[in-house]
Amino acid sequence: MDILTATWHWLIQPDHWLSDTGILLRLREHLWYVLVSMVIASAIALPLGVALGYWRKGAFLVINLFNIGRAIPSLGLILLCIILFGFNDVPVFVALIALSVPPILTNTWVGIYHADRTLCDAATALGMTPIQSLWQLRIPLAMPLIFAGVRTALLQLIATAVVAAYAGLGGLGRFLIDGLGQRDIPQVISGSLVVTLLALACEGIFSLINNVLFQSQTAPAITES
Amino acid sequence: MKQSLWHSFNHRGFKLSLLAAGLFSLSFTTLAETVTIGGANFTESSILANIYASALKKNNIDVKTRLNLGNREIIIPALKSGEIDIVPEYLGALLNYYDGKTLATTQSDVSAGLEKVLPAEFTLLTPSSASSVTAWAVRAETAKKYGLTKLSDLTPVAHELVIGGPPEFPVRALGLPGLKRVYGLEFKEVKSLDMGGPLSRLALNSGKIDVATVVSTQGSLAKEDWVVLEDDKHEQPSQNVVPLVRKAALTPKIDGILNQVSHKLDNTALVELNKQVDLQHKDPAAVAEQWVNANL
Amino acid sequence: MWMCAAMIDWQWIVDNQGPIAALLWQHTLLVAVSLFFGTALTGVLIGLTLRWPASAPVLLGLCGVLFTIPSLALFILLIPFTGLSLTTSVIGLTLYSLLILLRNVVAGIEKLPFDVLESARALGYTRWHRFVDVELHLIIPSLFAGLRIASVTLVGLVTVTALIGQGGLGQLLLSGFNQDFLTPIVVSVVLSLVLSFLFDSLIAHVGYWVTPWAR
Numbered sequence: 001m002d003i004l005t006a007t008w009h010w011l012i013q014p015d016h017w018l019s020d021t022g023i024l025l026r027l028r029e030h031l032w033y034v035l036v037s038m039v040i041a042s043a044i045a046l047p048l049g050v051a052l053g054y055w056r057k058g059a060f061l062v063i064n065l066f067n068i069g070r071a072i073p074s075l076g077l078i079l080l081c082i083i084l085f086g087f088n089d090v091p092v093f094v095a096l097i098a099l100s101v102p103p104i105l106t107n108t109w110v111g112i113y114h115a116d117r118t119l120c121d122a123a124t125a126l127g128m129t130p131i132q133s134l135w136q137l138r139i140p141l142a143m144p145l146i147f148a149g150v151r152t153a154l155l156q157l158i159a160t161a162v163v164a165a166y167a168g169l170g171g172l173g174r175f176l177i178d179g180l181g182q183r184d185i186p187q188v189i190s191g192s193l194v195v196t197l198l199a200l201a202c203e204g205i206f207s208l209i210n211n212v213l214f215q216s217q218t219a220p221a222i223t224e225s
Numbered sequence: 226m227k228q229s230l231w232h233s234f235n236h237r238g239f240k241l242s243l244l245a246a247g248l249f250s251l252s253f254t255t256l257a258e259t260v261t262i263g264g265a266n267f268t269e270s271s272i273l274a275n276i277y278a279s280a281l282k283k284n285n286i287d288v289k290t291r292l293n294l295g296n297r298e299i300i301i302p303a304l305k306s307g308e309i310d311i312v313p314e315y316l317g318a319l320l321n322y323y324d325g326k327t328l329a330t331t332q333s334d335v336s337a338g339l340e341k342v343l344p345a346e347f348t349l350l351t352p353s354s355a356s357s358v359t360a361w362a363v364r365a366e367t368a369k370k371y372g373l374t375k376l377s378d379l380t381p382v383a384h385e386l387v388i389g390g391p392p393e394f395p396v397r398a399l400g401l402p403g404l405k406r407v408y409g410l411e412f413k414e415v416k417s418l419d420m421g422g423p424l425s426r427l428a429l430n431s432g433k434i435d436v437a438t439v440v441s442t443q444g445s446l447a448k449e450d451w452v453v454l455e456d457d458k459h460e461q462p463s464q465n466v467v468p469l470v471r472k473a474a475l476t477p478k479i480d481g482i483l484n485q486v487s488h489k490l491d492n493t494a495l496v497e498l499n500k501q502v503d504l505q506h507k508d509p510a511a512v513a514e515q516w517v518n519a520n521l
Numbered sequence: 522m523w524m525c526a527a528m529i530d531w532q533w534i535v536d537n538q539g540p541i542a543a544l545l546w547q548h549t550l551l552v553a554v555s556l557f558f559g560t561a562l563t564g565v566l567i568g569l570t571l572r573w574p575a576s577a578p579v580l581l582g583l584c585g586v587l588f589t590i591p592s593l594a595l596f597i598l599l600i601p602f603t604g605l606s607l608t609t610s611v612i613g614l615t616l617y618s619l620l621i622l623l624r625n626v627v628a629g630i631e632k633l634p635f636d637v638l639e640s641a642r643a644l645g646y647t648r649w650h651r652f653v654d655v656e657l658h659l660i661i662p663s664l665f666a667g668l669r670i671a672s673v674t675l676v677g678l679v680t681v682t683a684l685i686g687q688g689g690l691g692q693l694l695l696s697g698f699n700q701d702f703l704t705p706i707v708v709s710v711v712l713s714l715v716l717s718f719l720f721d722s723l724i725a726h727v728g729y730w731v732t733p734w735a736r
Contacts, residue, residue, distance in 0.1 A: 087427035181392025199589035
């Protein structure tokens with residue numbers, strides 16, 4: 001029980017929040033890693049997923065290739081990249097992007113590829129060209145699934161970005177590594193608590209957006225977890 | 226050579242299979258006949274642990290090594306619980322672990338201090354003359370720019386420099402607080418990296434930090450263009466290498482063998498062994514065995 | 522491609538194949554043992570969920586929260602209680618496999634076609650019989666899907682345990698990094714990938730073999 005009181009005491013010190021190595025700064029660094037990786041990963045995965053779903057070819061190969069990114073231990077990838085690219089933010093981004101592209105890519109592809117046949121036929125009957133059908137029908141239909149993919153990717157990113165700290169960089173993982181080194185368990189617990197709360201907050205926000213945007217969707221979407 | 230390493234790993238593999246059958250009961254069993262030697266997560270510790278292991282094995286004692294365990298905060302509890310029996314330690318650092326406020330620096334003072342604070346279940350064997358002191362290094366050009374050869378030269382310029390060290394550096398007495406106390410050093414920024422390892426090396430060479438915390442005997446010092454600053458005010462305590470042993474596991478035979486090892490080991494040997502592993506990428510176990518065969 | 526091959530010290534790999542193989546074996550065992558215990562625990566918890574359906578969302582919620590805790594933190598927190606033995610790693614890994622498997626199996630249960638269960642009741646199946654003959658068969662595909670995901674995740678997590686002195690192939694990673702030596706790092710990453718692939722394939726095949734009705 002006194003671990004919990006010690007953690008509480010660690011958390012209520014303003015210095016631990018506001019200083020140069022405080023929670024707020026680390027949170028900012030963490031979000032920086034997460035959001036930049038998210039944007040770049042989406043920029044890669046969304047167009048690729050749409051293209052693969054539209055052309056219906058090559059999906060198997062490409063998706064499995066990107067799934068390698070999910071299977072490589074992030075720690076390994078970061079350390080490898082540090083040796084190759086030096087000691088800066090690039091290794092962290094490489095590892096995080098490799099991790100977050102697969103869920104977005106897979107979900108986008110599934111959403112476009114498995115669009116409801118009846119609706120697509122109806123679109124053709126209405127005189128839409130394939131491209132029009134893509135933009136005006138299939139992409140909007142796939143949105144819930146794409147959204148779920150982005151959500152999965154975001155949560156994975158938040159949890160994995162802690163590994164940047166092992167590579168000597170910033171982010172909330174700093175509290176884990178420093179806490180481990182300094183034998184300061186309250187620091188470790190506080191750090192993980194912030195990560196957990198961040199993840200839960202994002203999950204909550206996404207839930208809210210999901211309900212607001214997609215509540216009225218009547219077309220059945222294939223749920224991917 | 227490879228045989229011994231393979232044997233110790235195989236031991237681990239066998240134990241793992243047993244674990245699957247009787248997980249919880251097995252995890253706290255210590256195999257009384259086998260001596261387990263632990264090592265911390267840096268090269269020199271691995272080499273020393275392997276030297277102890279080779280020396281004991283040469284004298285027909287059954288040993289197992291558990292290397293890369295982490296830092297003292299993980300190792301000491303493991304020694305207490307019997308998961309490991311022997312670990313290579315450093316006099317000054319060990320004293321500071323138990324008594325963070327000590328100001329002892331000479332070998333005799335440190336040894337005396339340790340006698341008072343070391344837990345009853347542990348004992349220290351004879352220290353070696355080999356010693357690995359924590360030191361601080363700057364790039365050659367930085368040394369030239371500010372005219373740096375010793376730590377007290379840093380006092381007027383420290384506020385312009387960024388220093389890097391292991392995670393415990395800002396809080397351990399032998400780290401930043403000690404530098405502040407003896408030399409009055411206040412740095413612009415402190416970065417949490419490692420103890421002279423790859424992160425420190427990369428950071429120092431790329432300019433992300435200006436001063437790096439290193440170990441005086443580490444291999445990379447031989448090839449990097451750095452200047453190691455002299456500890457002119459002797460802020461750092463003696464760091465003689467010494468085996469820390471669990472009394473329950475100690476026998477006169479082990480005592481004799483390890484004292485012989487400590488007697489034969491010196492700074493030159495330590496630096497050379499570190500270089501072979503860090504720069505030539507040789508296996509620590511192989512390098513240790515070679516040294517034991519040549520010297521004991 | 523050739524430049525990559527040139528950067529690797531092949532001789533080192535040949536010289537160290539013993540230790541490398543041992544670490545690979547340790548890594549494999551850690552994953553396999555944790556999956557085994559994870560599956561067993563999942564079975565127990567699923568039994569509870571089927572008996573008291575209201576507990577499902579609670580369990581899932583709890584799993585969701587636990588999953589957001591960084592794995593390194595979990596391992597660090599276990600150390601004072603279970604020491605440096607493999608127990609610490611296995612407990613942590615089992616917990617993570619439980620989280621993944623539970624989520625998948627519960628999703629599978631929710632998808633159980635109600636009409637099939639109704640027919641079973643109509644045919645006179647007792648609750649227990651219905652579980653064994655009907656529900657189990659329908660849940661197994663979800664279980665195997667979960668096992669595939671869990672195995673790949675665990676291979677990555679075992680690497681993290683290298684930071685507390687274990688870690689199988691993760692050890693190669695750390696020692697290579699400490700010595701600024703590319704080869705062990707590459708070996709570690711490549712072997713982890715191969716291991717993930719093997720686990721995934723093996724479980725997929727076993728799953729296919731075990732569910733003849735789904736072909």
